[in-house]
Amino acid sequence: MPRRRHEPIAFLNHIIIATMKHALALLAGLLLAVPTTLHAVEKSTSEHASQPRAFNVVDYGARGDDAQDNTAAFSACLKAIIEAGGGRMYLPDGVYRGRIIIPPVSKPTSSWITVEIIGESEPTPVFGTIGNFPLQNRGTIIKSLAAEGAAVISAASPPKGQALYANFSAVYVVLRNLDVRTYNNPAISGIDLANAMQGRLENVFINTDVYNVQASKPTHGTSGLITPACNNAALTILRNVVVTGYDTGILVNEHTDGDNLNLASNINGLKFAFAHHASRFGRVGAQRCTHAISVTGAHGFSIQQLDIEQAGPGQTDTNNAWQATVSDVNDPDNLGVADINYWVVIGNVGARDVFTKNGGAQIRARRIGSALVGDEKTDNRKLAP
Numbered sequence: 001m002p003r004r005r006h007e008p009i010a011f012l013n014h015i016i017i018a019t020m021k022h023a024l025a026l027l028a029g030l031l032l033a034v035p036t037t038l039h040a041v042e043k044s045t046s047e048h049a050s051q052p053r054a055f056n057v058v059d060y061g062a063r064g065d066d067a068q069d070n071t072a073a074f075s076a077c078l079k080a081i082i083e084a085g086g087g088r089m090y091l092p093d094g095v096y097r098g099r100i101i102i103p104p105v106s107k108p109t110s111s112w113i114t115v116e117i118i119g120e121s122e123p124t125p126v127f128g129t130i131g132n133f134p135l136q137n138r139g140t141i142i143k144s145l146a147a148e149g150a151a152v153i154s155a156a157s158p159p160k161g162q163a164l165y166a167n168f169s170a171v172y173v174v175l176r177n178l179d180v181r182t183y184n185n186p187a188i189s190g191i192d193l194a195n196a197m198q199g200r201l202e203n204v205f206i207n208t209d210v211y212n213v214q215a216s217k218p219t220h221g222t223s224g225l226i227t228p229a230c231n232n233a234a235l236t237i238l239r240n241v242v243v244t245g246y247d248t249g250i251l252v253n254e255h256t257d258g259d260n261l262n263l264a265s266n267i268n269g270l271k272f273a274f275a276h277h278a279s280r281f282g283r284v285g286a287q288r289c290t291h292a293i294s295v296t297g298a299h300g301f302s303i304q305q306l307d308i309e310q311a312g313p314g315q316t317d318t319n320n321a322w323q324a325t326v327s328d329v330n331d332p333d334n335l336g337v338a339d340i341n342y343w344v345v346i347g348n349v350g351a352r353d354v355f356t357k358n359g360g361a362q363i364r365a366r367r368i369g370s371a372l373v374g375d376e377k378t379d380n381r382k383l384a385p
Contacts, residue, residue, distance in 0.1 A: 053087040055080055057096075064094015066137065071098035078102055078115070086113035091178075093120045095141045099150055102196070105170040106158035112170035112197050112233070117153070119177035123205040125242040127212045127264040129287050129309050129347055135209060141179040143209070144188060151192035151226075152180050165197065166231050172198040180206045185216045186246065190224040194253075197233035201225070201241050208245035212265035212288065215245040217322040223248040224266070227256050230275055249289070252279055252299070263289055265323050272299035272336060283307065288323040295329075295336035295360070302339045305368070310354075312347030331360035338363040 055077050062073035074089075074096075081087040082103055089100075102115055119140025126135050144152045155169050164170045173196045180190045190206035193199045206224040208215060224243030227236045230253050238258035243249035249263035254275030259282030263269035269286040272279070274297025281303045286292035288311050293303075310325040328342065342365055345351050353367050 053084070054090055055084075055087055056090045056092070058092060062091070062096060064092065064096045064141075066095035066097060066143070069098045070096045071101070074098060074100045075103070081115055082113070086115060088116040088118055091117070091119050091140045091142075093138070093140050095137050095143055097143050097145070099144050099146070100142060100153045101150055102153075102155040102169070102171060102173060104156045104158040104162075104195075106162035106164060109164065109170055112164065112172055114172045114174060116174040116176070117178065118174075119179075122177050122203045123179035125205045125262070127207075127242060127244050127262065127287070129264075129311070130213065130315060131211075132214055133211050135181075135207065135211065139179050140177060141181060143181040145183055146188055148187055151189035152182060153178075153190070154192040155194075155196040157195040165233070167195070168197045168228070168232065169195050171196050172200070172233075172235070174200045174202075175204055176202045178204050180204065181209045182207075182222075184208050184210045184245070185218055185220065186222050187220040189222045189226060190243070190246070192223075192226045194226050194229040196228050198235040199228050200235075200237040200239075202237075202239045204241050206241070206243045206246075210245065212244035213320060213323070215265045215323075216319060218245065218247040218267055221247045223251045223271075225249070226251045227253045229253050230273070234277070248294075252301070254279060254299070257281075259283060261285065262287070263292070265289065265320070267291065267322070268294040268330070270294070271296060272301060273297045274335075275299040278302070285309075286328075288320075288325075290322060290324070290326050291328070291330040291358075292325075293329045293331075293336075293340070295331035295333075295363075298335045298337075300337045304341055306340050306342045308342060308344045310344065310346050312349050315347045325356070327356045327358040329355075329357040329360045329363055329365065331363060332358055334359050334361040336360060336363050340365045341368050342366070343368050 057077050060073045060077040062070040077089050121139050123139045186208050224246040234255045236256040240260045242262045244264045246266050248268045248271045249266035250270050252270055252272045254277040256279040262285040264287040267290045269289040269292045271294045278300035283305045284303055285307045287309045292308050311323050316324050342355055344354050
């Protein structure tokens with residue numbers, strides 16, 4: 001009788017074993033059927049991955065010898081990138097003369113693409129408040145000595161009626177590890193992304209090929225950097241960017257987010273143009289600028305730390321007297337709506353609680369650790385119509 005008590009267990013074991021055999025047979029059949037599908041997926045993925053995403057300018061005839069005009073080589077490389085649907089333009093270290101003009105991306109393209117322009121190594125940002133130090137020809141340097149015309153790096157606008165959105169080229173421009181140079185008192189700008197929908201700069205040094213303390217007064221109204229224009233596609237990121245020697249260091253349009261920026265010996269460090277949307281900055285250094293901040297259009301913005309060094313006693317001469325501070329904020333028409341935390345150092349003197357505003361009635365400024373100073377009617381501040 002004990003054997004009968006075990007019969008149900010034996011029967012269940014038989015059922016389980018039979019079920020497992022059936023399942024294994026079914027699984028084997030499925031596995032035999034899968035390779036064709038997997039092969040098709042792998043082939044499709046492989047074909048997609050095989051499309052080039054990195055384009056070396058040397059392969060298109062560019063030479064970093066500080067002699068050849070590489071404009072045509074740059075254009076050929078960019079043409080290939082755009083035809084591939086975007087990619088990376090890579091520049092080995094060297095001094096490349098010429099202009100980089102990103103061709104317009106427009107219809108029939110259905111959406112915007114990414115164009116990266118990347119140097120081999122991070123530039124050395126030579127700038128300061130005293131002395132005279134030469135700029136080195138090391139790293140990836142893009143240089144133009146043109147007397148007029150487009151910036152050293154720019155994005156071209158689409159033909160009329162061909163833009164995907166507004167008048168912008170359908171391109172997200174990424175610039176990294178570049179030294180962008182013009183010449184003393186430049187008549188052309190450094191980087192102009194006004195026509196780009198979006199932009200990102202990281203580790204970029206924009207200069208006039210002269211140590212900033214020795215720079216002559218800019219007289220052509222040019223800018224080191226112009227960010228994507230008003231009504232852009234809401235993504236402008238600036239990190240570790242230094243600009244020296246221009247009328248305007250950075251012309252700021254809406255949606256700009258910047259940190260670790262230095263503006264040395266520019267008439268206007270940051271210049272804020274008309275904007276619907278606000279901009280935000282972390283740490284901004286402004287050394288020997290006539291105006292650290294200028295406002296020319298209604299613009300809301302904040303600067304978490306504006307670190308200013310003004311030229312002190314004995315730190316200017318007849319050539320660079322223009323680098324003496326006139327105002328820390330120049331907003332004569334009261335167009336800016338802003339919050340600024342500042343710290344001011346006077347050369348040969350030290351840190352002092354001095355901060356000069358020309359206008360700027362809607363800009364609240366406070367020395368780090370102090371109470372706010374600015375418009376008493378802070379609840380009623382409005383952008384000018």
